Amino acid sequence: xxxxxxxxxxxxxxxxxxASQPQLSKPILTLEDVYKFxxxxxxxxxxVNLSVERGEFAFIxxxxxxxxxxxxxxxxxxxxxxxxxxxFCGRDIGRLTDKSIPFLRRNLGIVFQDFxxxxxxxxxxxxxVALEILSMPQRLVRSRVAxxxxxxxxxxxxxxRTSNLSGGEKQRVxxxxxxxxxxxxxxxxxxxxxxxxxxxxxxxxxxxxxNSTGTTVLFATHDHSLISKRDHxxxxxxxxxxxxxxxxxxxxxxxxxxxxxx
Ligand SMILES: Nc1ncnc2c1ncn2[C@@H]1O[C@H](COP(=O)(O)OP(=O)(O)O)[C@@H](O)[C@H]1O
Ligand SMILES: [Mg+2]
Numbered sequence: 001x002x003x004x005x006x007x008x009x010x011x012x013x014x015x016x017x018x019a020s021q022p023q024l025s026k027p028i029l030t031l032e033d034v035y036k037f038x039x040x041x042x043x044x045x046x047x048v049n050l051s052v053e054r055g056e057f058a059f060i061x062x063x064x065x066x067x068x069x070x071x072x073x074x075x076x077x078x079x080x081x082x083x084x085x086x087x088f089c090g091r092d093i094g095r096l097t098d099k100s101i102p103f104l105r106r107n108l109g110i111v112f113q114d115f116x117x118x119x120x121x122x123x124x125x126x127x128x129v130a131l132e133i134l135s136m137p138q139r140l141v142r143s144r145v146a147x148x149x150x151x152x153x154x155x156x157x158x159x160x161r162t163s164n165l166s167g168g169e170k171q172r173v174x175x176x177x178x179x180x181x182x183x184x185x186x187x188x189x190x191x192x193x194x195x196x197x198x199x200x201x202x203x204x205x206x207x208x209x210x211n212s213t214g215t216t217v218l219f220a221t222h223d224h225s226l227i228s229k230r231d232h233x234x235x236x237x238x239x240x241x242x243x244x245x246x247x248x249x250x251x252x253x254x255x256x257x258x259x260x261x262x
Contacts, residue, residue: 109178
């Protein structure tokens with residue numbers, strides 16, 4: 001469209017609605033024989049192979065220090081692999097230049113344990129920032145933010161300062177900020193770690209609702225009680241390797257379970 005400002009989709013990934021038909025039929029994420037070393041003698045991840053299809057919901061688990069955050073950081077390119085490849089929409093993200101990393105992240109929504117929202121901003125400002133950095137026109141920002149706030153149960157709360165919100169509400173703001181650019185993949189790193197058990201379930205349910213509209217979700221948690229309430233695919237990191245069950249704990253092989261999921 002000539003004359004109007006076009007918000008460009010990422011030129012390489014096209015991960016969301018704009019993905020082409022051949023892309024849509026491929027896994028959204030593939031890890032091929034991935035190694036990550038923080039110490040030369042002891043890899044944190046050793047030979048991890050993983051394939052995630054579009055639209056999946058998967059837990060990533062393992063005790064504290066197992067490498068859950070490391071795995072996610074390799075996907076959003078906070079870290080790079082030492083060996084192997086991470087393919088997002090078929091592209092090797094380990095080979096992206098620093099300049100291309102923001103384009104990758106436009107296709108990812110990331111939610112952290114500590115919310116990472118700006119306390120002296122309003123709810124609206126905290127969510128809108130994710131679109132403003134894409135130079136989206138204000139009119140469109142307003143309607144998209146309103147829609148995202150509605151999806152997370154905060155309709156009409158945009159004017160409030162986030163410092164006045166409860167922990168559960170703050171995490172909802174963070175989820176709204178993550179989903180508002182309509183990313184194809186959401187990465188959540190212990191998103192319920194700072195919340196009471198009943199709020200943890202609410203936030204888990206929120207991610208499930210987001211997943212039900214087609215967004216792929218990877219949800220890292222060491223919280224055994226949360227995982228046991230659902231039968232999502234379970235990806236467990238154990239001594240740097242990945243062990244999986246397609247139906248969560250319900251399908252977990254044998255009695256080794258407690259050592260595996262802490
Ligand atoms: N930047 C880093 N430098 C050195 N060691 C690190 C770094 N990040 C993580 N590690 C180590 O890697 C291991 C896995 O950490 P992490 O991925 O944070 O685990 P989890 O998220 O499962 O608790 C831990 O032993 C941790 O100390
Ligand atoms: Mg972690």
